[in-house]
Amino acid sequence: MSTLRLGVFVSGSGTNLQAILDACRTGRIAAQVAVVISNNREAYALERARQAGVPGVYIPAGSRSGSPRWEVADPCHLEVLGDYGVELICMAGYMRRLGPQVLEAYAGRVLNIHPALLPSFIGAHGQRDALRYGVRISGCTVHFADANFDTGPVIIQAAVPVLPDDDEASLAARILQQEHKIYPQAIQWYAQGRLVIEGRHVRVLNARPPTIAEAIINPGLEIF
């Protein structure tokens, strides 16, 4: 059986990339990472790719705050994705937007993960924004990415408590633990052809009931 060819976009340390590589290697998901693309030459994710024997490609993509320079990166991305026969794009901590050509060529074939319960706390600082707001529950979301980005159709979410002594690092770590589960799971559903986009809803064919069907209540109850 042929496995789904993934193109993983990264900017940083690449722990989600690692979770995907591990899930591929152990056969939990019917996919392989065909190429890793980074806008950051120094990203540790590229080293993870090297160690896994996966090609890593550095493609500059403009400054974060400046002009996106899609006219440069967009054709490069398309060429590399084509070279490696990528069927599904996985954004894994990629701190840029994809250009319009890539989004058009891969419409319905781009996944993203966000460290918050969308639509709360869109943007680049989901964990910090959740802490500042003072929510008791946050989490993470895997969704299809479209031009509007953090607003694409939701595939899977995980909710975790925010604890009184949390700082950004401890909350990020708690959320990351769930990211490393739900991202490979979403990829596996895609690989199995079980994700059906209906408008802005995603139906997971033959979905299991939620893991832990009850509520998370935070802080904990005392009177019930």
Place this chain on the structure above:
Amino acid sequence: MSTLRLGVFVSGSGTNLQAILDACRTGRIAAQVAVVISNNREAYALERARQAGVPGVYIPAGSRSGSPRWEVADPCHLEVLGDYGVELICMAGYMRRLGPQVLEAYAGRVLNIHPALLPSFIGAHGQRDALRYGVRISGCTVHFADANFDTGPVIIQAAVPVLPDDDEASLAARILQQEHKIYPQAIQWYAQGRLVIEGRHVRVLNARPPTIAEAIINPGLEIF
């Protein structure tokens, strides 16, 4: 020991009022409903008040979409709240805003419950908006209400899954089940003097760890 005197604002059927009345009656919370105030003469909540032997007062408060007419309702509210010695206001499905005089007189002493994980899905249709967005996890939030309303400091949240076949009624019922737990719990913390507002954060003194400390993941995992 004297119990905290609550003024509960309602517009509809009053299931949260009922949960509060029950929690008071059974002694789970050290509070009593001193008065129920409704902007809707026909609200079933007023009948619940009557059955519980609690005074119910109808105070018109303008049309929902029209001018708030605070100049009329605001002094009425203040007078009734004063008459019944209300120490804490609990908005429980009250479909109007409180006027500036009440909010000033009761600054830091107004609670509200919202049927979504704030800051997601503010406004009057939290459950419907969550369904339309396509989230996998929603919930409810008890928070201090300020002039900006749905954005006040969060006290407690509960997260529940959104299921594939949910309609607005089934999701609302699942969330309501949690509302009926977290609202009395928040009132009890207030009554015990355990809620400390620090900027836009609320510290619950001696808070228990979350009820169910793990994640809710929805749809359920298959590969982990």
